[in-house]
Amino acid sequence: MTDTIEAAPPPQLDERVGRRSAVARLFARPEAGALAGAIIIYVFFFVVAPPFRNASSFSSVLYVSSTYGLMAAPVALLMIGGEFDLSAGVAVTSSALCCSLFSYEFTTNMWVGVLVALVLSLVIGFINGWVVVKTGIPSFLVTLGTFFMLQGLNLALTQTITNQVASPSISNIQGFNSAQKVFASSFSIGGVNIRTSIIYWIVIVAIATWILLRTRTGNWIFSVGGSAPSARAVGVPVGRMKIALFMGVGLLAWFTGMIILFQFNTIQSGQGVGNEFVYIIAAVVGGCLLTGGYGSAVGAGIGALIFGMVNQGIVYAGWDPDWFTFFVGALLLGAILLNTYIRRRAEANR
Amino acid sequence: MTSTLESNQKTADPLVRLTNAGKHYGTIIALSDISLEVSAGEVTCVLGDNGAGKSTLIKIIAGLHQPSEGTYEVEGEAVAFSSPREALERGIATVYQDLAVVPLMPVWRNFFLGNEVSKGLRMDIAFMREKTKEEMLAMGIDLRDVDQPIGTLSGGERQCVAISRAVYFGAKVLILDEPTAALGVKQSGVVLKYVIQARERGLGVIFITHNPHHAYPVGDRFLLLNRGRSIGYYEKSQVTRDELTGLMAGGNELEALSHELEAAGGASASVAAALSEEVGELGLAHDTDGQQPSSSHTTTPPSTSA
Numbered sequence: 001m002t003d004t005i006e007a008a009p010p011p012q013l014d015e016r017v018g019r020r021s022a023v024a025r026l027f028a029r030p031e032a033g034a035l036a037g038a039i040i041i042y043v044f045f046f047v048v049a050p051p052f053r054n055a056s057s058f059s060s061v062l063y064v065s066s067t068y069g070l071m072a073a074p075v076a077l078l079m080i081g082g083e084f085d086l087s088a089g090v091a092v093t094s095s096a097l098c099c100s101l102f103s104y105e106f107t108t109n110m111w112v113g114v115l116v117a118l119v120l121s122l123v124i125g126f127i128n129g130w131v132v133v134k135t136g137i138p139s140f141l142v143t144l145g146t147f148f149m150l151q152g153l154n155l156a157l158t159q160t161i162t163n164q165v166a167s168p169s170i171s172n173i174q175g176f177n178s179a180q181k182v183f184a185s186s187f188s189i190g191g192v193n194i195r196t197s198i199i200y201w202i203v204i205v206a207i208a209t210w211i212l213l214r215t216r217t218g219n220w221i222f223s224v225g226g227s228a229p230s231a232r233a234v235g236v237p238v239g240r241m242k243i244a245l246f247m248g249v250g251l252l253a254w255f256t257g258m259i260i261l262f263q264f265n266t267i268q269s270g271q272g273v274g275n276e277f278v279y280i281i282a283a284v285v286g287g288c289l290l291t292g293g294y295g296s297a298v299g300a301g302i303g304a305l306i307f308g309m310v311n312q313g314i315v316y317a318g319w320d321p322d323w324f325t326f327f328v329g330a331l332l333l334g335a336i337l338l339n340t341y342i343r344r345r346a347e348a349n350r
Numbered sequence: 351m352t353s354t355l356e357s358n359q360k361t362a363d364p365l366v367r368l369t370n371a372g373k374h375y376g377t378i379i380a381l382s383d384i385s386l387e388v389s390a391g392e393v394t395c396v397l398g399d400n401g402a403g404k405s406t407l408i409k410i411i412a413g414l415h416q417p418s419e420g421t422y423e424v425e426g427e428a429v430a431f432s433s434p435r436e437a438l439e440r441g442i443a444t445v446y447q448d449l450a451v452v453p454l455m456p457v458w459r460n461f462f463l464g465n466e467v468s469k470g471l472r473m474d475i476a477f478m479r480e481k482t483k484e485e486m487l488a489m490g491i492d493l494r495d496v497d498q499p500i501g502t503l504s505g506g507e508r509q510c511v512a513i514s515r516a517v518y519f520g521a522k523v524l525i526l527d528e529p530t531a532a533l534g535v536k537q538s539g540v541v542l543k544y545v546i547q548a549r550e551r552g553l554g555v556i557f558i559t560h561n562p563h564h565a566y567p568v569g570d571r572f573l574l575l576n577r578g579r580s581i582g583y584y585e586k587s588q589v590t591r592d593e594l595t596g597l598m599a600g601g602n603e604l605e606a607l608s609h610e611l612e613a614a615g616g617a618s619a620s621v622a623a624a625l626s627e628e629v630g631e632l633g634l635a636h637d638t639d640g641q642q643p644s645s646s647h648t649t650t651p652p653s654t655s656a
Contacts, residue, residue, distance in 0.1 A: 216466040216473055219459055226452035233450035234464030293454045 030287030031299030033338045037285065037331070038302050038309070045313035052316045055192045062194075065308025066201035068275070069301050070256045072282035073208040074248040076300035079283050080212070081245045082225030082292030083132060083139040087124070087147040088249050089275030094150050095121045095257030096267040097158055100167040103175075110175030118254045124150070125250025129243030151273060158269035171265045183255075184262040197259045201301070204252065208297035221245065226293025281328060282307055285335040306331065363426030364389040365523045365554040366411060366442065371420035373406050380406040381578045384420070388523060388554040388571075393545060395565035396558045397598055398575030404558050407575070408527055411556065412444040413437030441522030447531065449512040453501030457493060458482040460500045461515050485514045489547050505533050506540035513544055523554040530564050542568050562594040574598065 045052045052058070071088055078085055085091075095117045103113030128146055132139045155165075162168060170176055186195045212218040223231035224238045232238050261267050284290065285306060286299025310327050314320075364387040372382035381403040388394040398404045409415040410422065413431030421428055424440050431437045434444065451460045458475075461482040467474045482496045489510050500508060509529050516524055526545065530538040538561075545568045548555055559565050565572060572589060574582040574597050582589075582597055612626075 210472075214472045214475070216468055219455075219463060219466055219473070222455050222459065223452045223463055226454045230448070230450040230452050231463065233446075236464050289454075293452065 030294060030296040030339075031302055032287075033335060034286045034299045034302040034306065037335070038306050041306055041309050041313070045309060045317065049313055049317035052313055055190075057312070057316060059192050059194050059198075061308050061312045062198045062201075062305075063308075064311055065305045066195070066197040067256060067260065068278050068282060068307055069201045069304030070197070070204055070259070071249070071252055071275070071279045072286070072300040072304045073204050073297045074245075074252040075279040076283035076286060076288050076295055076297050077208055077212065077221060078245045078249055079280070079288040079290070080225045080292060080295040081221045081242055082228065083129075083242060083245065084143060084280065085128060085246060085249050086140065086143040086276045087128060087150055088143075088253055088279055089272040089277070090147060090150045090154060091121060091124055091250065091253040091272075092257045092260065092275065093154050093267060093269070093272035094124065095254045096261040097154055097167055097269060099258065100170045100261055100267060101158070101161055103173050104168050104170055105161060107173075110170065110173050110179045114179060114258060117257065118251075121250040121254035121257070122247050123250075125247035125253075126243060128250075129246030132246070133239040133242050147276065151270075154269045154272075165270065166268045167261075167266050169266050170261075176262075176265070179258070180262040180265075182262075183258040184260075200255070200259070201304075205297055205301040208300075212297055217241075222293060224292075278307060278328075281332050281335075284339065285331055287335075287339060289339060290336075303335075362389070363423070365425060366556070367421075367423045367426075368411070368417070369421045369423070371410060371417040371422060373410060373415060374418045379578055381410070381417075382419075384573070384575075384580050385583065386556075386571075386573050388556055390522070390552050390554050391549055392570045393549050393555040393557055393568050394571045394573065395569035396556060396573045396575065397560065397562060397565055397594070399560055399598070401577070402575040403578040404560075404575060405527075406578070408444065408525055408556075408558060411437070411442065411523075411525055413442070438521075441520055442525065443516035443519070443521035443523070444525040444527065445509070445512045445516055445529065446527050447529075449508055451500050451508060451512060454499050456497045457486075457500050457503070457511060458496040461485070461511060461518070465519055481518070485518050486511065488551070489514045489517075489544050504537055504540075506537035506544075509533075509541050510544045513548060517548060517551065517553065521553065523556065524548055525556045525558070527558050528560070529557070530559060530561060538564055560598070562591065562598045566591040566594055 052061075071092065075085060075088055098120045099110075099113040099117035101113075102108065102116045103110050106112075124146070128139070128143055131137070131142050135142075158165065158167065184195070184197065186193050188194065212221060220231065220236045220241050223234075223236055224241045228238050257267075260271075282303030283295065283300040284303070286296055286301065286303035288295030288300065307328065310331070311324060314324050314327070367387040369385050371384045373380045384403075384407060386394060386396070386407075396404055396407060406415070410417050413434045413436050416422075416430055416432070422431075423429065424442070429440065431440075437444075452463065455463070458479045462478045467478055479496050483493055486493050486496075491507055491510055500511060503511065513524060513526070513529075529541050529545075533541060542564060545555055545557060549568070557565065557569065566586075570586055572582070572584045572586070572594060573580060574594075584594075
């Protein structure tokens with residue numbers, strides 16, 4: 001009798017690791033919570049807001065989502081790499097202003113302005129990253145500084161140069177049409193108008209995900225955010241990696257800036273303030289940890305979609321839009337609680 | 351002490367040999383007159399209390415520091431490493447206490463971190479996952495899921511990942527810095543098993559510890575350090591576990607402490623009595639004064655070329 005009870009477990013099998021079902025595996029992924037949330041919110045607005053149900057209004061939900069989602073992807077990568085960028089929201093406006101004012105004031109071809117803006121955005125990203133890496137000051141503080149500096153520059157320079165609070169219309173500048181075609185055109189499928197930024201959004205999320213999960217660079221991003229000293233010890237160039245991530249945010253800030261600029265052919269100098277939090281919220285809702293080392297670009301994409309759905313859904317449901325920020329705050333809080341729970345399980349299971 | 355140089359004529363040169371090595375930091379003598387060697391398929395244990403000079407010794411062997419005196423040879427060739435990377439290129443890998451792993455990352459990503467295998471732009475994930483599983487199996491761990499975050503493994507298993515990672519990337523000599531220090535009894539046993547496993551695979555292991563109970567079962571040689579000096583260098587056949595324990599505890603120091611406590615009187619006296627009893631049991635009082643014959647190499651090391 002005692003023999004059967006005390007029978008040794010089969011050798012080489014770790015008795016502490018239980019079997020996990022396929023469902024449990026799915027829910028262990030960082031974006032699982034965001035996916036569940038997106039489905040619930042979609043169904044919710046599908047029920048309460050009749051206009052939400054038709055394809056063309058959902059196309060505009062996707063457009064709104066894309067303007068945030070394009071930035072949420074690189075911001076998510078940066079957060080996985082262990083850093084923040086609070087200047088990301090106004091950096092989009094800086095890039096758009098730079099492009100339009102440069103081409104307008106120096107009467108150059110539109111594309112010259114586009115390239116100058118690209119250089120500016122990459123330089124802003126580089127400076128953010130370089131200061132963080134060289135000084136070791138938390139990126140929260142460094143980019144808070146650059147955030148306010150850029151905000152001031154956007155307002156002051158636009159005022160000084162144009163005597164206005166917005167950039168002048170650029171639709172007559174040579175090259176505008178081709179640039180608009182590239183950055184802000186649309187096409188139609190089955191009578192539904194679809195903006196190209198939606199396609200760009202999906203492509204960027206796909207590229208970011210591929211980098212993160214399938215390349216050496218992705219491995220390094222996880223490692224510099226998860227434990228920089230360990231990463232350094234095995235030869236990962238931690239500093240260069242972080243600077244590259246900040247420049248990635250700069251690159252997409254430029255791209256998003258161009259999309260917005262060529263959509264409306266003018267841009268308000270005070271625009272973009274507060275968006276940095278939207279990007280971070282999208283990334284966190286999508287499963288990124290504030291402490292770095294964990295997260296997903298797909299999750300950030302879904303986070304941006306949730307943001308877009310709530311944003312437009314409230315309008316379609318005929319509610320007071322003032323409720324919007326309340327919803328966003330509640331979503332963020334819920335996501336953080338979920339993420340903390342997941343991380344505890346991942347880290348503390350011994 | 352110079353007899354070490356003449357020994358091992360038949361067998362190949364040891365993987366690592368320090369002869370009369372010392373290290374000064376300005377006027378502070380951190381380490382002096384240390385001789386040690388490790389050959390393939392052998393475990394050399396370095397024992398010492400805090401501040402005995404263990405970490406200085408590791409730093410010399412790992413290539414972080416150069417010895418201020420004495421010689422350092424790798425496979426019979428004198429070397430002067432200027433960085434840990436150079437030591438690594440000669441196959442000397444150090445597994446530090448913090449292990450250099452990223453807790454939230456999967457085991458296979460940790461295993462290949464910094465040495466990723468790529469096919470064009472993308473990583474060869476299938477290969478890396480399979481290799482990780484294989485290498486862990488070779489060390490006696492059957493990982494059910496190489497995708498689980500390494501933070502979910504036990505302390506002993508994590509140590510094992512770090513060890514097998516070093517082995518996979520070409521280590522011939524492993525320096526293990528206090529691998530059992532933060533572990534419980536059972537987990538320590540697991541790690542000791544991997545130390546033996548690594549030895550059987552033909553690696554030389556330098557096992558740094560302050561616990562003679564962990565050192566004795568796995569070690570082939572034992573170097574005891576105290577205050578930067580060698581207080582003994584033994585083959586396993588020359589020393590028993592109790593002697594080792596006594597040397598570690600520093601028999602005469604323990605006795606001095608017991609006198610001190612006795613003088614203090616009161617509750618300390620009973621502690622002192624217990625201490626002196628222990629010293630008596632170990633039979634060590636006054637034996638450890640002066641240098642032990644640190645290399646009476648009449649016995650050839652039990653080298654196994656697996």
